[in-house]
Amino acid sequence: MSEEEAEQARRLFSEKIVHNCAPTLAALKPAGLFTVHFAEARSCSACEEERCNRLCRAGLAHALHAAREQLEQAGVEVRILALRPGNALVLVYRPSLVDRVLANARTAAYLRGLRYDTTSQRNCIDEVARRIRACDKAEGTKHSAFPHEIGFLLGYPHDDVVAFIEGGQDCLCTGCWKVFGDECSAQTCFDTYRRCVRKMDTMHAAGMSLAALAHPIPIAS
Numbered sequence: 001m002s003e004e005e006a007e008q009a010r011r012l013f014s015e016k017i018v019h020n021c022a023p024t025l026a027a028l029k030p031a032g033l034f035t036v037h038f039a040e041a042r043s044c045s046a047c048e049e050e051r052c053n054r055l056c057r058a059g060l061a062h063a064l065h066a067a068r069e070q071l072e073q074a075g076v077e078v079r080i081l082a083l084r085p086g087n088a089l090v091l092v093y094r095p096s097l098v099d100r101v102l103a104n105a106r107t108a109a110y111l112r113g114l115r116y117d118t119t120s121q122r123n124c125i126d127e128v129a130r131r132i133r134a135c136d137k138a139e140g141t142k143h144s145a146f147p148h149e150i151g152f153l154l155g156y157p158h159d160d161v162v163a164f165i166e167g168g169q170d171c172l173c174t175g176c177w178k179v180f181g182d183e184c185s186a187q188t189c190f191d192t193y194r195r196c197v198r199k200m201d202t203m204h205a206a207g208m209s210l211a212a213l214a215h216p217i218p219i220a221s
Helices: 003-025 046-074 095-103 105-113 121-137 158-166 183-205
Strands: 031-037 077-083 087-093
Touching: 003 031, 003 046, 003 087, 003 183, 046 077, 077 121, 087 095, 087 121, 095 105, 095 121, 105 158
Parallel strands: none
Antiparallel strands: 031 087, 077 087
16 A cells, blocks of 8 residues: 555545544544445456455554544544444544443443443443444344444433334434434534534644544534
């Protein structure tokens, strides 16, 4: 991979982080989740497609290292939860805020009921990643249920996460998550997140680094 290709991979990965995880960079929510696709344009040649995927995976490794170097100083971590043939599922999170989620008595009790070790943030994220990979392998079978409890780590309201997992309730509205309870608070939250994304996208496009963006800033318009 050339330096030019590596730099392009770093730039595109940074743009993905900012656009999909701005509220986490701004410390408004504990984590953000997004997918990076390796090859947008597919070749008719299977050999060429595999070469493209190998190059993109190499680019992802460079980009991941660069992002981690910038974000760790601001208390933000980046982790690949699942690496697939054509894409990777990426978690960007603030360990300090995830710890607050796990400290919530109701959330911790619910996660323990799902056999998570809530005494360890690392173990919880490891287990979510393991279940996502197991879901990928079992796709299309009755054992392919996605671990929607990841919604707790993403900062979604406890009651909405539980209602979504257990089903049986009508959804009131949809934004960053499906809302089953307090629609007014959820809409306010969605608006705040949208303003945050717009502002950070603009600032990043103007040249502000991930490291600078990851230090909480005012996001009111």
